[in-house]
Amino acid sequence: MEDRRWLQFVESGCRQMINGKYEIPLPMIEKPRIVPDSEPMVVKRLQQLKRKFKDDEHYRQYKQFIINLLEKGYAEGVPKCEVRNEQAWYVPYFGVRHPTKKDKVRVVFDCAARVNDLSLNDLLRQGPDINNLLLGVFLRFRLGLYACASDIETMYYQVKVPEDDRDCLRFLWWKDGHIGSDIVKLRMTSHPFGASCSPSIANYALKRVVQDHGSQFHKSVSEIVLNNFYVDDLLVSSDDINELIDNNNNNVIDLCSKGGFNLTKFNSNSLEVLKNLPKDKCSDSIEKFIEDEDVVQKTLGLDWSLGKDKMSISLNIDEIPRTxxxxxxxxxxxxxxxxxxxxxxxxxxxxxxxxxxxxxxxxxxxxxxxxxxFSIDRCTKKGTTSKVESIECHIFVTLVN
Known part of the structure; x- marks a missing residue:
C-alpha cells in the first residue's frame, strides 16, 4: 500500500523540464504543522566541521564540493525575501572517505539528523526498491564476448526538486567559502545523496525516460536501460561487437540524455569499442590500452582486468585491524x-x-x-569454439550462526 501511494504521488508530480531533466517533488508522508527549528543544530554541526578543517586538504575538498553544487545548479542561495521561513528544514552534512581512494571525500547530506526526535527522513516516503537485482545485472554482463561498463554522472543530482520543496533541503556554509566569515543559507535544487527517497526517485526518473522516449529507439535499447543498470552503473555485453558499438553504446547514450542523464567513464575489453565512442565519454583506460598496458577497473566492487578480461576480488588487508x-x-x-x-x-x-x-x-x-x-573469466563462453546452447550457474553459500 505504501509503495502504491508513493508511486501515485511521484507519477502525478513528475514533469519533464525544457532542458530534459525530470522534476519530482519530495514524497512527504505528512508535513508537521510546526516544524522544529533545525538551524541551531546545523550551525553546531558546521562548527564541529570547522575543527576538522585544520587539515587543509579536508577543507579544500568540502569547499570544492559546495562550489560544484552551486556552479552546476544543483544548489542555490536562498532568496533574501524567503530567508525567514518557519517551515524550512536545515540539513547538516558529513564526509565519507572512499575505501580505496583515501584522498577522496564524498559529502553526504545527513537527512537522518534528528531535532526534537524528528528527522527529515522520518517525513519522507522512502519508496519501493525498483533497482535491478545485482546478481542479474552481473550475470548478464558475463554472457557476451565483448563487454562495456559505464556510469551516470552524479545521477541523483540530475533529478530536480520543485521550488516549493527546496526549503526542506536548506544547508549552511560560509560566505565565499572563507571559514570565519558570515554563514550563508543555501538550498538544494536537486535530490541529495542522503535523503531516504533519493535512490527510488532517481531510479524512477531513469525508467521514466524509457517510458517517455523509448519509442524513438529500437526495443533492445530500451531493454538495456531497463535491465542492465545497477543504480548508476551500466554493464552491457554482446557477442556482436558492432551491436555493442552502435546499439548498446551510442543509442543508449542518446536515450539516457533525453532525461538529462550523462553516461560517462566507459570501459571495455575491446579497444575498438572504446575508439568508436566520443573521447570525453571514455575513462583513461583507452590511453593505456593504446600503449598495450593491462588496465584494471572497478566494476560493481570487483576488479575487472580489461586486457585479460578477468574478474577478481580486490582485497587490501596489509595490517591487522585494530578495532x-x-x-x-x-x-x-x-x-x-x-x-x-x-x-x-x-x-x-x-x-x-x-x-x-x-x-x-x-x-x-x-x-x-x-x-x-583467484580470478575468473568475465565471459562464461570464453575459450569455446562451438555454439553455446545453455549456461548453468551454480551458487554455493554458507550459513553462519
Missing part, C-alpha cells in the same frame, strides 16, 4: 564469525582488540589474502 570498526571494513566469510565473537564479548567499536583477538585475525588474514590470486 571492531576496522574489522567490519574488510569482513568476509570467516571474518563474520570473528566479528560476532567481538559482539558477544561486548567489545566497543573503537576499543583496541586484545592480543588473542589479533592473533586469530592474523591467521584469518593470511588465508583471505590468497583471494588476490
Amino acid at each position: 571492531k570498526r576496522e574489522l567490519l571494513a574488510v569482513i568476509v566469510l570467516e571474518g563474520r564469525v570473528l566479528l560476532q565473537n567481538l559482539f558477544r564479548n561486548r567489545i566497543g567499536w573503537d576499543c583496541t582488540l586484545s592480543e588473542r583477538d589479533k592473533g586469530q585475525i592474523n591467521v584469518w588474514m593470511s588465508r583471505v589474502n590468497k583471494f588476490k590470486l
Whole structure:
C-alpha cells in the first residue's frame, strides 16, 4: 500500500523540464504543522566541521564540493525575501572517505539528523526498491564476448526538486567559502545523496525516460536501460561487437540524455569499442590500452582486468585491524564469525582488540589474502569454439550462526 501511494504521488508530480531533466517533488508522508527549528543544530554541526578543517586538504575538498553544487545548479542561495521561513528544514552534512581512494571525500547530506526526535527522513516516503537485482545485472554482463561498463554522472543530482520543496533541503556554509566569515543559507535544487527517497526517485526518473522516449529507439535499447543498470552503473555485453558499438553504446547514450542523464567513464575489453565512442565519454583506460598496458577497473566492487578480461576480488588487508570498526571494513566469510565473537564479548567499536583477538585475525588474514590470486573469466563462453546452447550457474553459500 505504501509503495502504491508513493508511486501515485511521484507519477502525478513528475514533469519533464525544457532542458530534459525530470522534476519530482519530495514524497512527504505528512508535513508537521510546526516544524522544529533545525538551524541551531546545523550551525553546531558546521562548527564541529570547522575543527576538522585544520587539515587543509579536508577543507579544500568540502569547499570544492559546495562550489560544484552551486556552479552546476544543483544548489542555490536562498532568496533574501524567503530567508525567514518557519517551515524550512536545515540539513547538516558529513564526509565519507572512499575505501580505496583515501584522498577522496564524498559529502553526504545527513537527512537522518534528528531535532526534537524528528528527522527529515522520518517525513519522507522512502519508496519501493525498483533497482535491478545485482546478481542479474552481473550475470548478464558475463554472457557476451565483448563487454562495456559505464556510469551516470552524479545521477541523483540530475533529478530536480520543485521550488516549493527546496526549503526542506536548506544547508549552511560560509560566505565565499572563507571559514570565519558570515554563514550563508543555501538550498538544494536537486535530490541529495542522503535523503531516504533519493535512490527510488532517481531510479524512477531513469525508467521514466524509457517510458517517455523509448519509442524513438529500437526495443533492445530500451531493454538495456531497463535491465542492465545497477543504480548508476551500466554493464552491457554482446557477442556482436558492432551491436555493442552502435546499439548498446551510442543509442543508449542518446536515450539516457533525453532525461538529462550523462553516461560517462566507459570501459571495455575491446579497444575498438572504446575508439568508436566520443573521447570525453571514455575513462583513461583507452590511453593505456593504446600503449598495450593491462588496465584494471572497478566494476560493481570487483576488479575487472580489461586486457585479460578477468574478474577478481580486490582485497587490501596489509595490517591487522585494530578495532571492531576496522574489522567490519574488510569482513568476509570467516571474518563474520570473528566479528560476532567481538559482539558477544561486548567489545566497543573503537576499543583496541586484545592480543588473542589479533592473533586469530592474523591467521584469518593470511588465508583471505590468497583471494588476490583467484580470478575468473568475465565471459562464461570464453575459450569455446562451438555454439553455446545453455549456461548453468551454480551458487554455493554458507550459513553462519
